[in-house]
Amino acid sequence: MSRLHPSLIIGAPVFAGLDAGALDDILSRAQTVRLSKGDLAFRQDQRADRFFLLLHGRLRVTRLNAEGGQVVVRFIAPNDLFGVGMAIGAATYPGTATAVVDSLALVWPNSAWTDLVAAYPSVAVEALQSLGARLQDTQERVLDLSTLNVEQRIAGAVLSLAAQAGRATEDGTLIDFPLSRQDLAELTGTTLHTVSRTLSAWEAKGLVVSGRRRITVRDGPGLEVIAGKN
Amino acid sequence: MSRLHPSLIIGAPVFAGLDAGALDDILSRAQTVRLSKGDLAFRQDQRADRFFLLLHGRLRVTRLNAEGGQVVVRFIAPNDLFGVGMAIGAATYPGTATAVVDSLALVWPNSAWTDLVAAYPSVAVEALQSLGARLQDTQERVLDLSTLNVEQRIAGAVLSLAAQAGRATEDGTLIDFPLSRQDLAELTGTTLHTVSRTLSAWEAKGLVVSGRRRITVRDGPGLEVIAGKN
DNA sequence: CGAAGTCTTGAATCGAATCAACGGAAGTGG
């Protein structure tokens, strides 16, 4: 097996501020996993015995309830740490992580977490910050679900995805991974029908251009007015 | 100022496993705050320069959005750490904490956090776990808001409050702090009207007994059937 | 005792889900 190069993880916030030796040490405990489109990194309720860092691609994390209802918890971008059940004291993964495009990740056994935190305390601090940011986001989502109507929530979700994964094109900002109406519905607590109608209406007004699993934002400020967060 | 006794914080999970000397050291940096019913521990968007541990009483944390919509983020119980903006990298408090009964808390300046984490690493680990549990709860709430109807959500909220703050009485399990219809509505993303109708219907079926800011669960299993999480 | 806060209940309305049918694009296999 070939050595992994430190440049792989130098951009990851969790490992920010560590020197080359530390990065080497951290990498020496990792393995790489390829995930083809549709493959799972882990499944909900499975024993959480490994954690991951996404190097390339995009993953969707979903969570199911007893009656079969499903929500999209989040989309994982490169340099995001995920599946850290151990660090937060969860025995099993709270959701299912699916590759939405061909992806590449690093994996560590859970035992490495304790060692890493002990050897490099900044890792725990960074993990705490990133967890805090996720808690904030999730609380914001509860607020949105409780106080905004469907159109406002969809606008907010599209804007935040465009900010997270936008790529400039001649048409506007393209959300740079395949995103279905169903995905957007599960992200905003509505149905694919309502999402479809909403996007059609926006397209008629020139706010977005959208197609099969593709959305391009043409008029961000216009969407912000709809989202009504300021 | 009189010395604070270690027994005050011995029950707090964040400080679990520390010896008497450590607890003394930690307490020596703290001050106590009394909060009368209705007082605020901190206000949303205020600079987060202190963090707290609740010793006695109950606090409600709420969060407002731009249009004046409000949700209850959580209720804080004794031994809970709260207002830890600093640890999670937030410059300001993300919500407002109000005492719902006369309460007593310990306060530390933010600067103490860095020192504590450095001197007692288990504090960071415990904080990570408790933050993880809160993230889980909040994600569960997103799932509930997205997939359950109002009656199911209210049932779930009542059951979880009874589990968190229940006291056995001859009538059943009383939620042991003042909880208005409005509070429950802001916790479940509905209106006080719908909560009132729902509780009235449940009372007619013998599932609960409720009155002004009081709810007693008479038939927990009955509510669990309604909540439908199993 | 008056005033503010909390709760209840009826009636009307409305936003979004559901039901239903179809069109088109992408992937699969012979």
Add this chain to the structure above:
DNA sequence: CCACTTCCGTTGATTCGATTCAAGACTTCG
């Protein structure tokens, strides 16, 4: 490479749960 199937999206019609509007009763407290 074409036929078939599956997946994804659109749009209309209908229904329904929950909000909104409205009025009044009860409780607590200064």
